[in-house]
Amino acid sequence: QVQLVESGGGLVQAGGSLRLSCAASGRTFSSYVMGWFRQAPGKEREFVAAISWNGGRTSYTDSVKGRFTISRDNRKNTVYLQMNTLKPEDTAVYYCAADKNWADVVGTAGPPGYWGQGTQVTVSS
16 A cells, blocks of 8 residues: 655746655555646546666656656655756646556556645646
């Protein structure tokens, strides 16, 4: 069982930066693939980024490549999403997710098994 709690959302102007954090409970955090998803108003939730258990593999959706960076600190049971050069279209609720299966996190299989409650990111133009 994994419990996830996101933080770091807020209001920022276009071109600005935010860093989201997701703190996980449990002693097996390092065995999970971690991911970030987002859901904008009126849209379906979409995959944003994923990172493997040891950080050696990452994946990003095309719209955030070169602007967002996912990382993790297994000593702190925390995964991060550094978001730079933010755009108004990045406005969404951002969710942290966890699963032991890479395919489930990046969306080629089922959805991740564990989710956080979400944190709002609003980018003003």
